[in-house]
Amino acid sequence: MKRLLLAAAFGLLSISACAKAPASADDAKPAQGAATAPAEITKPAPGSPEERAVAAIAALNPEVKVDHVGKAPMPGFREAVVGGQVIYVSDDGNYLLFTGAGGGLLDTRTQKNLSEATLGGMRNKLLQTIPAGERIVFAPPNPKHTVTVFTDVECGYCRKMHEEIKQYNAEGIAVEYLAFPRIGIGSEGYNDMVSVWCAPDRKSALTKAKSTGEVESRNCRNTVADQYKVGQSVGLTGTPMIIARDGSQLGGYLPAKALRAALDKLEASDG
Template identity: 40%
Template sequence: MNNVKILSIGFIGMLVLTTFVVSVDRAIAGADIETNGVSASTASQSTSVSTDHASNWQQVKNKVRRTLQLNVSSIAESPVPGLLQVMTERGLFYVSSDGRYFVQGRIFNLDADMRNETEAALTSTRLSGLEEFKGTFIEYKADKEKYVVNVFTDITCGYCRKLHEQMSDYNDLGITVRYLAFPRAGLDGQSYKDMVSVWCSENQQKAMNDAKGGAQVPAKSCNAKVAEQYAFGQSIGVNGTPNIILPDGSVIPWLSAS
């Protein structure tokens, strides 16, 4: 039996609208998330970190880089005493404060209705990271824009093509879609070269439409940000497409066939 899941306009539209309302409610409730991706209490602790702690953090960063070949872009106290949260080009991880243990996983707060603390940290990282790519998206703007979603896409991805076929429906709902490049095969495959060509096209929307329709992409070259967008996606945990970032920074991950 073919149980291939299909992205539907009703499903994505409902999630976008629902998540937007929920995010507003959370903001009004005064969620304790600061723009640096940690709680207000953690941020307060971070600002009072002693010189000794700062030196220790640098040692942890150096050890992660030396041992795992991962560059740490930021480091901070995690919600769990004794664990540091480290942001790398491969995502968010945790390291014991003595640099001995490396943890991959998610932290949930049992005293706050199972709040996903890892997701909270990633949410602000996604939003701040998106700001750095302003002007480099391929945008399909709604005439009566109500919401903006950012979508990591690959021109060879079947689900991405299905989503793209419904673009006019999203726009009619007031949803503007901004594409970021995420060539699933990495930076050495033909998909990467084709996506560079799309981003370098004089008419990016037409090039994207043609590519998503299976047409041959005329080769072009320019200083596109395809590699940088791909690296950003990896750093925030994108591992498939389409990966949709909603207005509050939460994510609708890619759907796999079953």
């Protein structure tokens, strides 16, 4: 979890493998005249804020390379460049401020995202606007954990996650699906999600749509558009998005055992 957290903080891991198409071979080629990789940074002076900044980052993940560290445009922080991302570390090394997907204020001592308490409460309030009966639920008897997952029938990692739904249930995890047609309202994917939510057996329709791509066209009064808007409001940019019971965002696809471990750790830290 430590490396996962830091990678997410620096924007090195997307919250969804479906959110962005893979780069083409041409994209991977360096442009003519492109700058060479930055040289190693000068070793900071012992006891300096720069040294504490580098040490704080290394404590979270020693494999991360700091390309630059120096004064920040705001007092009390150092500015560091890591993997092409700018982050800010407090001069005492106790706090790391980052932006982008999963961004916030990280306490480097406890490895907790201090912004998540506020964001988690906001997410829960938004999720409660969707009636329980509008969720497609795959749950074991007496689940240990329950997660909300924004999903799409076209997303590869959404399909992979659903292929393993029995494994999640075997780990004691109940999965409550909400719709997030990532191409947007009115798209073919949106219409497919509407058809699933209008099916007499939503669970079977969702499973068939994910496994075969076949969707029987249907229409009815539904909340798919509402679910999509809630997904946007909670900060979703791709699918799947996993949200724990306390509103914490756990990122995109995680194998069943990894998700169970993350939920267990989250519950222990809250306790």
